[in-house]
Amino acid sequence: MLKRVLAVLCAAGAMSGLASLPAQSQASAKPSQIVVNDSGGATQQANRKTFYNAFEKQTGVKIVNTSPVDLGKLKAMVASGNIEWAVTEIAGPDAVTAERMGLLEPLDHSVIDLSKFPEHLRNRKFVFPKSVYSTVIGYRSDTFKNGGPKSWADFFDVQKFPGPRTMQNSPIEQLEFALLADGVPMDKLYPLDVDRAFKKLDTIKKHVAVWWTTGAQSAQILIDKEAVIGTAWNGRYHSLIKEGAPIQIEWNQGAIKESAFGIPKGAKDAYWGQRVLAAMADAKLQGEYASIIGYPGVNLEATQHTDPKMVPFLPTNPENLSKQFWIDLNWWADNGQQVQERWARWMLER
Amino acid sequence: MATQDAGTLEVVGATRRFGAVTALAGVDLTVRRGEMLTLLGPSGSGKTTLLKIVAGFETPDEGAVRVDGRDITMAPPAKRDIGMVFQNYALFPHMTVAENVAFPLLMRRIPRAERERRVQETLKLVDLPTHGGRLPRQLSGGQQQRVALARAVVFDPQLLLLDEPFGALDRQLREQMQLEVRRLQQRLELTALFVTHDQEEALVMSDRIAVMGQGQIAQLGTPEEIYRAPSSRFVAGFIGESNLYRARPLDDATAELEGGMRVPLPHKWPGGTGDLGLMLRPERVRSLGPDDAADIAFDGLIEEVVYLGETIKYRIRSDDGRLSVLARWPLHEANRILSSGHRVRVGWRSADMHSFPWS
């Protein structure tokens, strides 16, 4: 009895092995649909209206969306060889980690045209710089009628600008902001002086009413007046300002970083993943995307295709760009875990 | 009257309605000191409602309840000093036997030593002296019954209520427990109100029986009175087995039964011209020899035979087909069992018949 069961199992295993061979050899055969994983919400909607629809029209392959973005899941998929995604968004320093751990397929530059990207990005091997966003200061314009905080020094100055604050519950950027507030110039931030940063953060801690966790929460906190000064991603503030919320953005000393995409190592739809990224590199589509959500792509020609009314709200708008600094994702990939632990410890202190 | 009733339960004009249904329609009842009075009736007769009113789980719409002359109509159950044995015993499953029995004492703030002494004493009384440490579920049905009884009497209540307490026991155990409870009640001189739908049980247990129907007491009397002289068709039908005939009086001494047979009336009949009910207990029907005479006598055929062990029951139909009678005779050695179709001659004395107004 047992023998027979085993025999059946072996046969089934052999057959599935055989069956999977031709599938692998024809990796570029056209599937009817592929899965693209992104952060969901408003960005997914904007992706859908621009890149995803264009891709489907070009290739006839349908895109199915999943979310959220999850490095752990990416690792599990690659480790098990059971890869659901053709392309996935990867947040912040996670992109560096994913590249270092070999979780990504190399970008195929014959498919993805990076020639119009800024020079330092043209040779990206694994991580596709899809768009950029900025963490900026926002404040209620009805509370600060005569102008709000203009810098992180102002943000940390509770005498000059009284009222509860909100910041992200993460050491990433908060350390940079603290150092800027403490007088470190933008171009001398890295490597971060962690001790100095925490010392400065001590001074603001009890004025932070909410350490936010989700993007939706970050801007809403100002609307609900849980805080009157805060940080959020520029697009989050913009969508509320567009609806008439009394919120003002301060671009000065904003933290720019890229929103990255990559193809999981060994993805069976890798070729079609490259084609998705190719659509995301397109100047016209990037312009349309930025017009919807305020997160510009880095294709240098994209601005020509962007709604002029949106341009002042883009972190890449030259006037804004010059005031901001780029987050060093490599530094965070190197030091993230240790600093995160210290952050958690610091949060526990009263 | 008042002196005799002192120290007893009095219910006066108790009425209880549930919506359009009148469960209890102005019941008056007195239970004398040391007496076991049974409320007997079919379900829906109001006996349980009356018991609940006495216990305090129901409040009457009208009327009053008094114990020892004290009005307790509105008193909460806890303040009534009444011990109660429930249908399914309602023993507390999480307490040991001793804890169960001690419960009413604990609620009365009796000191520990006294409590333990009385629990032990009462457990001995119900023949469970060594079972104090067990949990109810570790006991047999009969033992649980005794614990429930012990718990109901341990605090010397003025009144003991028993709500169909033997329903869950098998026949043999039930008869044994009936006698035991009766003995205990008599020994402790407890005033008790007992509710049952089982007429045999009522006959065994009671000093007096109140037969209830449609929210009223149909008849109140000793078991013998109820058995021998039911006051109505309802009581006659409910207590024991009987032959029940509707009769129309023709004159002072004769009546015509339904079917046309004429019979002499018993001496004590209600009188008047209205229809009568005539009741004849099956054991009063006698087997007659061919030449024996009786007040009422006829020849007939045995239609049905029911063997009951000690006795045997026959249904006999008269040859003219006008009368059918149920007879129950003891099975002596001399008697052989007659079979269906056998010819017999039967009869009875007119004094063996009990009469009451039909309606």
Next chain:
Amino acid sequence: MSASATTPNELRAGALRRRWWRRHRDGFGSLAAAGPALLFLLVLYLIPMAMLLAQSFEGASLPHYQKALTDDLYLRVLFDTLLIAACVSLLCLVLAYPVAYALSILPSPWPAVGIAFILLPFWTSVLVRTYGWMVLLGRNGLINRMLSDLGVIETPLPLLNNMTGVLIGMTHVLLPYMVFPLYAVMRRMDPNLAQAARGLGASGWDVFRRIYLPLTLPGVLAGMTLVFVLSIGFFITPALLGGGKVHMMAVLIEQQVRMFLNWGFAGALSAVLLGATLLVYIVLRRLLRGNMQWS
């Protein structure tokens, strides 16, 4: 005695086996009935958990466990987590007990209606419910505005972005898990018991303390266990309603899994959390078992 004769010992062994089988036959029957569910649990839950735990044991000196058990950061968060779970369990108990009681004595169809209302929140996502609480509890939320309009308070009560908010939100989400076990035991309760107790001289409070509460203890234990265990894994609600100031273990474990891909340490933290949970459960059971021998 011939070789084939059965010795008394063998006879006894056979009888013992048969008796053992008779006693456990029903148990095996129900085990077989639960087979698919057990298989499901085994494949989708126990095996992955075992694999995660296996990763936590790397290194001869178990460095992951050394860190998880000695670093005061993790010990403090562990303590906070257990404390929050305990508070939520108690709050749920206090709120659910009267609700379950009311449901258990209502005439039909009202229990079904009540249960539907209690289940209603289950059809909304935790996230939506949590945002709902943010609207209600905020400084300018419904509750604070109402209270200040009524002149009850002058400055807004701090209901959100602190422990209060977390406890309110978690209690709301977990309340049904407490109501149902309680409702189940209360429904089975013999109403004669309370009546008997009252007839024997017990006041309302005595009936509750000596009869009703002890008899519902199994439901209390089941509900507390469920809520406690579920609380320990809570993640989104404390992060959002606590304003980042309330720290729970699940968040730290999730960071290890998702951000740092340090699954060995995540496994160790999970094992420690699991161990602590089991310990609490065992202690709770021990404490209550003395009162539950009868069941």
